[in-house]
Amino acid sequence: MKTTISLAVLSCALATNAFAQDKTLTISVYSFAQDAYKEALYDPFEEICGCDLVVETGNSVERMAKIEANANDPIIDMAVISSHDALSLARKDLVAALDVSKLSNHAKLYPAAQDPIGGNRAVGYTFYASSIVYRTDLVEINSWADLLNEKLAGNVSLPNITGTQGPLTLMMLAKAAGNDSTDYSSVISSIGEHADDIVTFYSRSSELAQLMNQEEVIAAPVGRFAWSRFKSSPLPFAWAEPAEGQAGGMNVMIMTKGNGNEELAYQFMDYWLSTEVQTRVAEALIDSPANTEVIVSDDVADNLTYGAELINSLSILDPAEIINNRETWVEQWNTEVIK
Amino acid sequence: MRNLTTSTILGLTLTFLIGPFIIIIFAGASAGETLAFPPDGLSLKWYLKVFTIESFRESFLLSLFLAIFGTVTALLLGVPAAYALNRYDLPGAETIRTVVAAPIIVPGIIVGLALLRYLVVPLDFTVTMALFMAHTALVLPYAVRVVSSSLNNLRADMEEAAVLLGCTRMQAFTKVVLPNIRGGVLAAFILGFVTSFNQVPVSLFLSGPGVKTLPIDMLAYMEITYDPSVAALSALLAFMSLSIVFVAERLLGFSRYV
Amino acid sequence: MFFDTREGLALALPAAIFALLLFIAPVGILLSEAFQSDNGWTLQGYIDFFAKPLNRTVFLRTLKLGILVAGTAAVIGYAAAFCIVNLSASARGRVFGLVVLPLMISPVARTYAWIVILGRTGIVNDTIVGLGLSDTPIRLLFTETAVFLGLLQLFMPLMIISLVSAMENIPRDVIPAARVLGANWFQVFFKVILPLTKEGLVVGGTLVFTGALTAYITPAILGGSKVLMLETLLYQRVNVANDFVSASVIAMILIVMSFSANLLLKRIATARK
Numbered sequence: 001m002k003t004t005i006s007l008a009v010l011s012c013a014l015a016t017n018a019f020a021q022d023k024t025l026t027i028s029v030y031s032f033a034q035d036a037y038k039e040a041l042y043d044p045f046e047e048i049c050g051c052d053l054v055v056e057t058g059n060s061v062e063r064m065a066k067i068e069a070n071a072n073d074p075i076i077d078m079a080v081i082s083s084h085d086a087l088s089l090a091r092k093d094l095v096a097a098l099d100v101s102k103l104s105n106h107a108k109l110y111p112a113a114q115d116p117i118g119g120n121r122a123v124g125y126t127f128y129a130s131s132i133v134y135r136t137d138l139v140e141i142n143s144w145a146d147l148l149n150e151k152l153a154g155n156v157s158l159p160n161i162t163g164t165q166g167p168l169t170l171m172m173l174a175k176a177a178g179n180d181s182t183d184y185s186s187v188i189s190s191i192g193e194h195a196d197d198i199v200t201f202y203s204r205s206s207e208l209a210q211l212m213n214q215e216e217v218i219a220a221p222v223g224r225f226a227w228s229r230f231k232s233s234p235l236p237f238a239w240a241e242p243a244e245g246q247a248g249g250m251n252v253m254i255m256t257k258g259n260g261n262e263e264l265a266y267q268f269m270d271y272w273l274s275t276e277v278q279t280r281v282a283e284a285l286i287d288s289p290a291n292t293e294v295i296v297s298d299d300v301a302d303n304l305t306y307g308a309e310l311i312n313s314l315s316i317l318d319p320a321e322i323i324n325n326r327e328t329w330v331e332q333w334n335t336e337v338i339k
Numbered sequence: 340m341r342n343l344t345t346s347t348i349l350g351l352t353l354t355f356l357i358g359p360f361i362i363i364i365f366a367g368a369s370a371g372e373t374l375a376f377p378p379d380g381l382s383l384k385w386y387l388k389v390f391t392i393e394s395f396r397e398s399f400l401l402s403l404f405l406a407i408f409g410t411v412t413a414l415l416l417g418v419p420a421a422y423a424l425n426r427y428d429l430p431g432a433e434t435i436r437t438v439v440a441a442p443i444i445v446p447g448i449i450v451g452l453a454l455l456r457y458l459v460v461p462l463d464f465t466v467t468m469a470l471f472m473a474h475t476a477l478v479l480p481y482a483v484r485v486v487s488s489s490l491n492n493l494r495a496d497m498e499e500a501a502v503l504l505g506c507t508r509m510q511a512f513t514k515v516v517l518p519n520i521r522g523g524v525l526a527a528f529i530l531g532f533v534t535s536f537n538q539v540p541v542s543l544f545l546s547g548p549g550v551k552t553l554p555i556d557m558l559a560y561m562e563i564t565y566d567p568s569v570a571a572l573s574a575l576l577a578f579m580s581l582s583i584v585f586v587a588e589r590l591l592g593f594s595r596y597v
Numbered sequence: 598m599f600f601d602t603r604e605g606l607a608l609a610l611p612a613a614i615f616a617l618l619l620f621i622a623p624v625g626i627l628l629s630e631a632f633q634s635d636n637g638w639t640l641q642g643y644i645d646f647f648a649k650p651l652n653r654t655v656f657l658r659t660l661k662l663g664i665l666v667a668g669t670a671a672v673i674g675y676a677a678a679f680c681i682v683n684l685s686a687s688a689r690g691r692v693f694g695l696v697v698l699p700l701m702i703s704p705v706a707r708t709y710a711w712i713v714i715l716g717r718t719g720i721v722n723d724t725i726v727g728l729g730l731s732d733t734p735i736r737l738l739f740t741e742t743a744v745f746l747g748l749l750q751l752f753m754p755l756m757i758i759s760l761v762s763a764m765e766n767i768p769r770d771v772i773p774a775a776r777v778l779g780a781n782w783f784q785v786f787f788k789v790i791l792p793l794t795k796e797g798l799v800v801g802g803t804l805v806f807t808g809a810l811t812a813y814i815t816p817a818i819l820g821g822s823k824v825l826m827l828e829t830l831l832y833q834r835v836n837v838a839n840d841f842v843s844a845s846v847i848a849m850i851l852i853v854m855s856f857s858a859n860l861l862l863k864r865i866a867t868a869r870k
Binding site for chain 3: 348427428429439449458472554558
């Protein structure tokens with residue numbers, strides 16, 4: 001009896017979340033820079049909408065798993081993820097087609113960001129370049145092929161195939177070998193041959209930053225969003241501009257299907273895409289803008305993936321190619337690289 | 340000669356066991372921006388920063404809540420069970436014992452996954468509720484085991500005497516048995532608290548919007564940056580656990596029961 | 598009858614039912630998942646799992662590291678426990694407290710420290726280079742050695758505690774008596790200490806082996822993707838590929854491994870009698 005009572009009391013205590021404000025928007029975002037987002041985006045939005053934002057953070061695989069698990073009664077109203085993750089959710093019919101007329105800032109976005117996965121099921125809100133960070137005092141990087149060069153043996157890290165950066169690195173290594181298709185089997189094989197020379201296949205840029213700062217690794221491909229961590233280090237790091245150019249990726253916003261909170265979600269997405277917020281977010285060095293009207297100083301721009309010229313030069317891997325081929329890549333990777 | 344050997348063996352073993360903890364304390368006290376040992380100068384800024392990180396405050400409270408209420412519930416279930424298994428000649432006692440001890444054998448990550456897939460998703464349990472169940476189940480074996488061993492030391496004829504002298508069964512339990520196993524119950528509570536508070540694998544799959552246990556939140560923080568604040572927080576938590584154990588040891592001789 | 602059976606069941610059953618419904622049932626369903634297919638029961642999930650070379654490697658590596666960690670913990674544990682038991686009462690309490698201490702510290706913190714210790718510019722490499730054992734720093738992070746050290750540090754206290762309590766039960770004069778009768782230390786250990794402490798070894802061995810199999814953070818942080826173990830593989834299968842069949846297979850393997858380790862150790866202990 002005692003047990004039942006205490007359980008009952010407990011379930012009351014656990015239900016307190018339900019007593020929050022009437023209007024609540026639950027969003028699912030990457031876990032980095034939450035304090036800065038709060039200031040630039042969440043707090044001002046809560047003020048405008050008179051609602052509560054519940055922010056779910058985590059890495060994308062966990063967050064996607066949760067969206068899928070709650071497909072019938074979505075907990076998450078909108079989420080920001082990579083374009084290929086968005087496409088994979090869309091193929092599982094978990095994503096609502098957007099009515100872009102409800103996004104007043106939609107036309108201000110770079111063309112590539114307006115409908116990145118087709119069917120208006122996502123809009124891009126940030127671009128990032130991806131290149132190689134290296135120690136200028138120890139090596140010189142002119143090509144993506146340098147990653148597997150003898151000189152770097154034992155001091156290089158590559159992104160894991162399961163993350164977003166992994167396929168981008170494969171693409172650029174293939175380009176360096178003169179291969180423009182998405183058949184990466186020979187690239188994976190050559191990574192496999194060099195597996196012992198590679199310190200680790202990292203999965204988080206934070207992990208890479210720690211490894212490079214403790215001089216474990218002297219060169220590795222990484223997204224531009226992580227650059228500020230290297231820039232501020234006492235060690236001499238540089239951002240490579242390889243002959244094959246830089247790879248690029250885009251993160252997008254999606255709305256979950258049937259979440260019942262569409263109006264608020266549109267309002268939030270539109271606000272995030274507005275020149276005002278995109279500028280604030282860019283100036284806080286969190287995300288590079290996808291809104292063409294954003295203007296930032298050269299100093300700020302140096303930390304970002306900024307400007308039409310750069311964005312149009314990036315090699316972007318088609319999200320559909322990633323999803324269609326990933327199983328094959330991972331399979332071969334597991335047999336030849338991780339062994 | 341033998342003294343020298345003894346101190347060498349113990350010195351090396353303890354260095355191996357305690358060394359990493361010392362390093363964490365100092366790495367957290369770094370004046371630099373990255374995790375390093377020896378640290379880049381000393382400062383308390385990371386120790387102070389820990390308190391300003393909102394998600395750490397929230398997850399700390401959740402972990403505290405789970406550790407306290409999960410353990411109390413485990414004791415409310417476990418003490419009567421331990422008593423019954425000890426005093427009564429029950430049919431299927433061995434089965435009950437195995438069932439109650441099962442959570443200790445099953446790897447935590449599987450528990451978390453199973454609860455997520457079969458309780459949270461289909462039955463609409465909240466993540467907090469599932470975490471609470473998992474942490475209770477996890478502590479249950481310790482509660483039963485530790486309380487059983489202190490019941491073993493208590494002769495059953497004391498209760499019989501109490502009943503003969505006019506106590507009801509309930510009174511005999513509360514007035515005779517409970518005061519005598521107090522130490523065991525408290526030891527079980529502390530053991531359960533520490534186990535629950537530091538638990539990682541069970542909670543890996545069990546997190547939701549704004550709901551994360553502290554160790555999982557620390558891992559999540561490390562996905563953003565490896566700055567020394569996680570080291571500082573780890574050191575602070577260790578001091579918290581240690582002071583609880585220290586106080587308990589002083590008051591009760593806690594280690595006798597573990 | 599003073600202790601009525603029905604009353605006893607009423608006291609014991611809530612705990613049992615709680616564990617059964619909220620714990621054993623979900624885990625049981627998860628384990629059964631790999632045996633189900635559209636046309637009845639199957640072992641296909643297991644066959645597919647072991648058909649992949651990576652999975653076999655990970656399984657063998659987990660087994661190997663589990664045995665190595667438990668074995669090393671036993672060797673060091675015996676030495677340390679023997680020293681502890683022979684200390685004066687007050688020193689014994691203090692040293693024992695220091696051995697228990699790591700168990701109170703979050704495994705996140707304990708693993709985190711090793712990143713710094715084992716790094717290229719960490720203490721271990723500084724010592725190795727300083728002593729002239731190697732000209733250049735050796736790579737330790739993301740190797741089996743790193744995972745081994747992390748696990749050993751995490752679980753050795755459990756072995757020492759088990760062995761200390763077993764050794765405390767050895768009558769004080771047995772070892773000196775054996776020495777007087779001409780036994781060397783080697784004989785004393787195998788003929789006297791080991792037989793008298795084997796129960797502690799079984800408990801400690803099972804705890805350390807099971808702990809090493811099911812640790813998540815240590816292989817995740819110190820091993821990374823190059824040194825996968827079953828626990829990290831399980832997490833990856835679920836999170837990256839939504840592959841619940843592999844998760845179910847790995848879960849079963851882990852449980853079977855822990856159980857067999859316990860049975861095997863018990864068997865060895867009784868066979869020596």
